[in-house]
Amino acid sequence: MISKDTEEVPVETTINLPSLDYHGFYDAVVARRVLRKVDWCLMPIMFITYNFNFIDKIILSSAAVFGLRTDTHLVGQQYSWVSSIFYFGYLAWTYPVTILIQKLPVGRYVSINTIIWGFIVACTALCTNFGGLISVRFLLGIVESTTTPAFVYITSTWYTREEIPLRTGTWFAGNSFGGFVASLLAYAIGQIESPIAPWQWLFIIFGVATSLWGIIMLFTLPDSIESSRFVDEEEKKHVLNKVAQAGTGETNRTTGTWKSEQAIECLIDPKTWVFFAISICTQIPNSGTQNFGNLVLKGFGFTSLQTTLVGIPSSFISFFTILVTGWLAGKYSNLTCYLIVLVVLAPVAGSALIYSPKVGNGVKLFAYYLLATGPGALPLSMSLMSTNYKGVTKKMTVTAILFLAYCIGNIAGPQFFKISEAPTYTTAFRSIMICYALVIVEALGLRFYLSWMNAKRQQKLAENSAIVGVNDLGRDTTDWQSSDMLYRL
Numbered sequence: 001m002i003s004k005d006t007e008e009v010p011v012e013t014t015i016n017l018p019s020l021d022y023h024g025f026y027d028a029v030v031a032r033r034v035l036r037k038v039d040w041c042l043m044p045i046m047f048i049t050y051n052f053n054f055i056d057k058i059i060l061s062s063a064a065v066f067g068l069r070t071d072t073h074l075v076g077q078q079y080s081w082v083s084s085i086f087y088f089g090y091l092a093w094t095y096p097v098t099i100l101i102q103k104l105p106v107g108r109y110v111s112i113n114t115i116i117w118g119f120i121v122a123c124t125a126l127c128t129n130f131g132g133l134i135s136v137r138f139l140l141g142i143v144e145s146t147t148t149p150a151f152v153y154i155t156s157t158w159y160t161r162e163e164i165p166l167r168t169g170t171w172f173a174g175n176s177f178g179g180f181v182a183s184l185l186a187y188a189i190g191q192i193e194s195p196i197a198p199w200q201w202l203f204i205i206f207g208v209a210t211s212l213w214g215i216i217m218l219f220t221l222p223d224s225i226e227s228s229r230f231v232d233e234e235e236k237k238h239v240l241n242k243v244a245q246a247g248t249g250e251t252n253r254t255t256g257t258w259k260s261e262q263a264i265e266c267l268i269d270p271k272t273w274v275f276f277a278i279s280i281c282t283q284i285p286n287s288g289t290q291n292f293g294n295l296v297l298k299g300f301g302f303t304s305l306q307t308t309l310v311g312i313p314s315s316f317i318s319f320f321t322i323l324v325t326g327w328l329a330g331k332y333s334n335l336t337c338y339l340i341v342l343v344v345l346a347p348v349a350g351s352a353l354i355y356s357p358k359v360g361n362g363v364k365l366f367a368y369y370l371l372a373t374g375p376g377a378l379p380l381s382m383s384l385m386s387t388n389y390k391g392v393t394k395k396m397t398v399t400a401i402l403f404l405a406y407c408i409g410n411i412a413g414p415q416f417f418k419i420s421e422a423p424t425y426t427t428a429f430r431s432i433m434i435c436y437a438l439v440i441v442e443a444l445g446l447r448f449y450l451s452w453m454n455a456k457r458q459q460k461l462a463e464n465s466a467i468v469g470v471n472d473l474g475r476d477t478t479d480w481q482s483s484d485m486l487y488r489l
Contacts, residue, residue: 077415080415149403187309295417333489341443
């Protein structure tokens with residue numbers, strides 16, 4: 001019982017609410033919204049372009065079983081040279097294009113090249129001999145050499161190191177999806193009866209479609225973040241700040257001038273030459289199976305028309321391999337080298353089975369599908385390269401070196417398919433097995449080197465309390481100069 005005389009003391013009640021970081025929450029919402037908008041504007045354009053990028057390569061294989069070799073009077077290894085000559089053109093323009101990408105409006109440059117490349121593909125239908133074929137294929141290599149380096153540059157411009165692997169895998173998967181589209185349409189076109197041969201229709205239809213797509217790109221693919229029309233001014237500032245803080249360094253062409261010291265640094269950087277080796281060893285198998293795939297399948301007992309459909313599962317396997325491994329590489333920063341090893345294990349087994357003379361055609365078809373995971377190695381290598389190099393000149397130099405290796409591998413690949421060994425092509429599949437086995441060694445060696453470099457940097461950071469790279473924002477510095485930057489594995 002409380003006495004009435006007792007003085008009542010007011011009690012101040014305080015409710016402790018959890019503190020909310022409204023600015024942080026707002027920034028996170030904006031970041032997700034802007035990233036989603038950038039993805040929906042850039043990824044479909046790059047994905048579809050890469051569809052066409054692969055289609056013009058795969059239809060050469062379909063054209064070969066639809067009469068191209070007989071109608072153009074190819075003999076001996078001439079078809080192999082028609083396949084390889086494309087990459088001589090690619091090689092001739094690889095380094096100039098890395099300079100032009102920095103100097104020209106990249107969106108318009110890629111779009112105009114796409115229009116021209118479609119026109120050249122359509123002109124292939126007019127060829128009647130070996131000389132005509134190698135001429136158009138060489139020119140095609142020159143104009144197509146722009147696409148991949150430009151897309152690597154665009155991806156590193158718009159996205160952070162964590163975002164790059166998935167986006168690279170997404171647009172690169174257009175390669176495999178293009179194989180599916182090309183196979184279906186090749187089956188339909190192969191049944192056309194007209195004075196124009198089915199192989200000619202292939203080049204005309206896909207060439208015109210490519211040029212029309214290039215016109216669409218001209219109005220949709222931006223030249224830079226600053227000039228893009230699908231993001232407003234605040235969103236542009238957000239993307240620029242995000243990439244400056246968490247990207248791969250300066251990408252602005254107005255401030256990123258050519259620096260010879262960065263080019264030299266790139267040439268003496270050990271990881272550059274491991275990427276070079278991986279690119280060669282993945283592309284020797286790639287170009288061979290691209291250009292001889294239908295001929296190999298025909299050797300398994302399928303008709304010319306059936307080969308276009310039998311190859312479809314390979315496209316799906318490759319497509320999902322690239323997408324899934326790209327997602328995993330983006331989600332887990334230290335997994336990429338292991339993923340490269342994983343995707344080439346099946347092709348090692350597959351090529352060994354095809355090479356063996358003791359297995360039947362059914363087993364060889366299964367083994368042929370095992371080869372389909374191999375194309376997933378290059379986009380993983382490209383994304384790892386994009387995230388582990390800083391400095392405009394250094395990045396452009398390593399891109400040129402990577403595509404130099406890409407060209408060398410693709411030039412060499414078809415030459416292992418000897419016409420005298422058709423339809424088994426034993427030398428080719430033995431070479432494919434060796435190349436993919438070497439990729440396993442190279443990827444593990446790269447991981448060891450990058451881990452060793454990270455350990456040295458972490459030790460140095462532990463000894464120095466100041467963060468070394470804090471003043472690197474907005475400057476054109478390399479990864480060697482950014483001592484606080486840890487490499488992705």
